[in-house]
Amino acid sequence: MTAPTTVATDVVLKLTNVHSYYGAIHALRGIDIEVPRGEIVTLIGANGAGKTTTLRTISGLLHPREGSVEFNGQDISRVPAHELVVKGIGHAPEGRRIFSRLTIYENLLMGGFTRSKDENTEQVERVYELFPRLRERHAQKGGTLSGGEQQMLAIGRALMTRPDVLLLDEPSLGLAPILVQQIFGIIREINASGMTILLVEQNALQALSVANRGYVLQTGEVVLSGSSRDLRENEMVRKAYLGED
Amino acid sequence: MSAAAASPTSFASRRKRLAEVSSRHRSWSIVVGIAIVGTVLPILAAIPPFTLATPTNAWMDGFTNAGVFVLLAIGLNLVVGVAGLLDLGYAAFFAIGAYTYSYVASPFGNSILGIKFVEVVSPDIAGLVFWPMLLVGALVAALFGILLGAPTLRLRGDYLAIVTLGFGEIVPIVFLNADAVTNGTNGVGGLARPALPIIGSFSALNPWPYYVSMLVVVAVVMMLAYRLVESRLGRAWEAIREDELAAAASGINTVTAKLLAFALGASTAGIAGVFNASKLVTVSPDQFTFIVSFTVLAMVVLGGMGNFWGVAVGAFVIYTINNVLLKVLNQFFDQVSFPILKDIDFIQLQFLLYGLALVAMMLWRPEGLFPNSRRQRELHTAMTEPGEDELVTAEATSEEGQR
Numbered sequence: 001m002t003a004p005t006t007v008a009t010d011v012v013l014k015l016t017n018v019h020s021y022y023g024a025i026h027a028l029r030g031i032d033i034e035v036p037r038g039e040i041v042t043l044i045g046a047n048g049a050g051k052t053t054t055l056r057t058i059s060g061l062l063h064p065r066e067g068s069v070e071f072n073g074q075d076i077s078r079v080p081a082h083e084l085v086v087k088g089i090g091h092a093p094e095g096r097r098i099f100s101r102l103t104i105y106e107n108l109l110m111g112g113f114t115r116s117k118d119e120n121t122e123q124v125e126r127v128y129e130l131f132p133r134l135r136e137r138h139a140q141k142g143g144t145l146s147g148g149e150q151q152m153l154a155i156g157r158a159l160m161t162r163p164d165v166l167l168l169d170e171p172s173l174g175l176a177p178i179l180v181q182q183i184f185g186i187i188r189e190i191n192a193s194g195m196t197i198l199l200v201e202q203n204a205l206q207a208l209s210v211a212n213r214g215y216v217l218q219t220g221e222v223v224l225s226g227s228s229r230d231l232r233e234n235e236m237v238r239k240a241y242l243g244e245d
Numbered sequence: 246m247s248a249a250a251a252s253p254t255s256f257a258s259r260r261k262r263l264a265e266v267s268s269r270h271r272s273w274s275i276v277v278g279i280a281i282v283g284t285v286l287p288i289l290a291a292i293p294p295f296t297l298a299t300p301t302n303a304w305m306d307g308f309t310n311a312g313v314f315v316l317l318a319i320g321l322n323l324v325v326g327v328a329g330l331l332d333l334g335y336a337a338f339f340a341i342g343a344y345t346y347s348y349v350a351s352p353f354g355n356s357i358l359g360i361k362f363v364e365v366v367s368p369d370i371a372g373l374v375f376w377p378m379l380l381v382g383a384l385v386a387a388l389f390g391i392l393l394g395a396p397t398l399r400l401r402g403d404y405l406a407i408v409t410l411g412f413g414e415i416v417p418i419v420f421l422n423a424d425a426v427t428n429g430t431n432g433v434g435g436l437a438r439p440a441l442p443i444i445g446s447f448s449a450l451n452p453w454p455y456y457v458s459m460l461v462v463v464a465v466v467m468m469l470a471y472r473l474v475e476s477r478l479g480r481a482w483e484a485i486r487e488d489e490l491a492a493a494a495s496g497i498n499t500v501t502a503k504l505l506a507f508a509l510g511a512s513t514a515g516i517a518g519v520f521n522a523s524k525l526v527t528v529s530p531d532q533f534t535f536i537v538s539f540t541v542l543a544m545v546v547l548g549g550m551g552n553f554w555g556v557a558v559g560a561f562v563i564y565t566i567n568n569v570l571l572k573v574l575n576q577f578f579d580q581v582s583f584p585i586l587k588d589i590d591f592i593q594l595q596f597l598l599y600g601l602a603l604v605a606m607m608l609w610r611p612e613g614l615f616p617n618s619r620r621q622r623e624l625h626t627a628m629t630e631p632g633e634d635e636l637v638t639a640e641a642t643s644e645e646g647q648r
Contacts, residue, residue, distance in 0.1 A: 080498070081493040
């Protein structure tokens with residue numbers, strides 16, 4: 001994107017005091033997060049810290065019981081998921097969630113469900129440029145792809161609507177180290193083209209190496225936030241998430 | 246070796262070309278297909294050995310009744326096979342369609358509505374109402390589909406199945422107990438038979454008008470069903486069946502899409518209900534028990550979920566076996582005095598045979614007799630992708646096991 005500097009500093013996503021529940025379980029306990037345009041922001045934390053819940057709350061798969069979610073200055077905390085896709089939120093959900101019986105091409109078209117045929121034809125081409133591997137295997141069924149390819153497909157599918165912000169949930173989950181490198185390379189590349197990214201990761205080291213800033217979540221609360229560099233040097237983060245003593 | 250390899254390939258390519266042509270001219274291929282089947286059946290019914298089993302007219306009558314189940318199977322296939330929502334109470338919508346017709350087309354129903362219609366006009370005129378009632382029955386059933394769907398479609402899988410099972414029980418019980426408006430256990434009788442301008446009212450003695458009408462209704466419903474599945478909504482259903490969360494994340498309004506699946510499936514049952522009521526000229530609660538829901542589901546599964554031709558053939562075959570073949574078997578073994586077999590009443594064994602057939606199918610042909618191409622590909626890919634087939638079959642087997 002050729003965004004001027006004034007736009008580069010504005011906020012795409014702003015969560016204020018967000019409380020989310022799964023039935024009676026209080027999963028998010030008042031979360032404040034800001035995602036500035038053009039940046040990669042990462043949420044790190046252990047299992048059950050509320051990272052995935054945060055993404056689901058943003059993408060409308062879950063609605064907060066309290067607090068507000070603003071997207072481009074508009075409150076979206078009550079907007080259903082399918083409308084948020086149209087508004088410009090792309091979500092590559094946890095566990096990839098590929099349509100396993102559909103081909104790669106059909107998966108991508110499904111991602112562009114809300115767009116016109118012409119837009120999709122164009123956008124599929126862009127996704128194939130980003131992931132040449134998907135073009136090679138376009139007629140293969142999603143379920144027969146390797147983990148890394150499925151992750152590429154999940155990201156590609158979320159990019160089909162050309163969203164304003166891309167939510168990535170654990171893209172490195174279950175991937176071999178070399179593929180993790182590759183996926184993070186691609187994330188950097190997508191970001192370099194102007195895409196704002198909110199990245200959820202357990203692999204804190206990798207996440208902090210690509211992100212501009214990060215939030216550390218613990219049992220549904222933000223316990224620490226700051227620039228990636230600060231977080232990487234933080235004593236607590238080093239001990240708990242980077243595995244250093 | 247090349248010759249041996251060439252013949253299956255050319256057969257496969259010819260089949261593929263036929264499939265391509267039929268998908269490009271879907272509506273025409275349905276009309277042609279139904280016309281062919283519709284012509285062949287009466288011919289079979291008029292020649293031995295079929296005439297030995299039962300007279301031609303009885304065959305024709307049976308075929309028309311089978312058509313009712315073909316309609317039901319097409320409708321349920323939309324809900325279960327395409328959208329992936331397990332509905333165990335489908336007979337409820339069949340009942341709603343039938344009762345809807347009875348209110349307009351019977352003296353009792355008219356008195357409930359406070360109108361005088363069937364008693365004052367001649368049967369030749371009264372029967373004309375059958376045609377618009379096909380549509381009204383569809384609409385009323387669709388409305389109830391939405392009423393049931395709206396509060397329950399948040400549920401998934403097993404939970405949804407249980408709720409629909411409950412609905413399927415509640416509806417006939419309401420018809421049974423709401424004596425004042427449904428005539429309770431006796432049901433509503435004396436329904437007007439359909440009529441057409443020149444030939445007048447249909448009759449129980451002549452199965453042909455019913456038969457031809459059924460062919461037309463099945464063809465129209467089948468065309469609409471294919472149109473739907475190939476539409477945007479059809480793609481949404483497919484996505485929901487595969488993964489509801491991913492569908493929502495792709496911008497599909499899953500609530501609306503599921504409601505529409507329920508409503509449109511119900512409307513097909515409504516049409517079948519109107520048709521069946523007009524043929525039996527009576528409706529009563531015992532026509533719509535769980536057995537009907539179960540039978541239709543078995544037809545969909547055995548025929549091949551997702552493929553409309555498959556489930557139509559499945560419905561036809563199962564209905565014919567149930568209602569004709571078992572009787573014929575009894576007669577046959579009686580006549581030849583075959584030891585042991587002559588003492589078995591095959592009609593009583595109907596559900597045992599069903600069960601055995603279902604178990605056998607799930608073991609050896611889980612995709613159904615006439616699967617849709619996607620399922621077929623998934624379960625039998627040994628020929629095409631030697632590198633991948635192990636992965637595919639392993640995945641498919643584990644998936645089947647979980648169901």
